[in-house]
Amino acid sequence: MPEPITSPRISTADVAKVARLARLSLSDDELDTATGQLAAMLEHFADIDELELDDVDPMTQPYPLQNVFRDDVALPTLDRDEVLAAAPEVAEHRFKVPPIVGLEE
Template sequence: MLGVSDRITTADVSKVASLARLTLSDDELAQATTELGAMLDHFAEIDALDLDGVEPMSNPTHLVNVMRDDVVGDCLDRDEVLAAAPVAQEERFRVPPIIGLDD
């Protein structure tokens, strides 16, 4: 079962949750810290590997900067796209105020 790890603290998890735009209750924060700590402990098995000079691999293909010809093609139907959004208005996605809310 999961033990307490010193690899990650509740403060770390709280920051990560905020970066990921997630809200955690105190209980959820404690549980997530335990679970993520257990995973990071398991992942420590690669700490000892000598990886100097090994080129990182980001994907399995050898494709780089795939371009298409610069020609007009079909695109998605605007009304259909907007119809699938939570709120649309005047042919745009509508969102709540971004800044400058008076309390």
């Protein structure tokens, strides 16, 4: 059996426990691979944590966004009777459409 991967941040036992909680059945090789990948990710996160970012303003986008709003102005609409006159079928002053598949009319 291969030697368990050791990392100061995560162990094979930690990964096995999380896999068991997630109801994942991992072979020993898969467990070693997952442990190595997670250890590498945690090392990368530790590198990011060491960066001096006190003078960097937090942001959600790399460029400024601005919503474009227009005034809400009421405009003339189509005449209901004219629109319904062009409809294939009308019922109770509305468009009549086929029922949903499986429902009886």
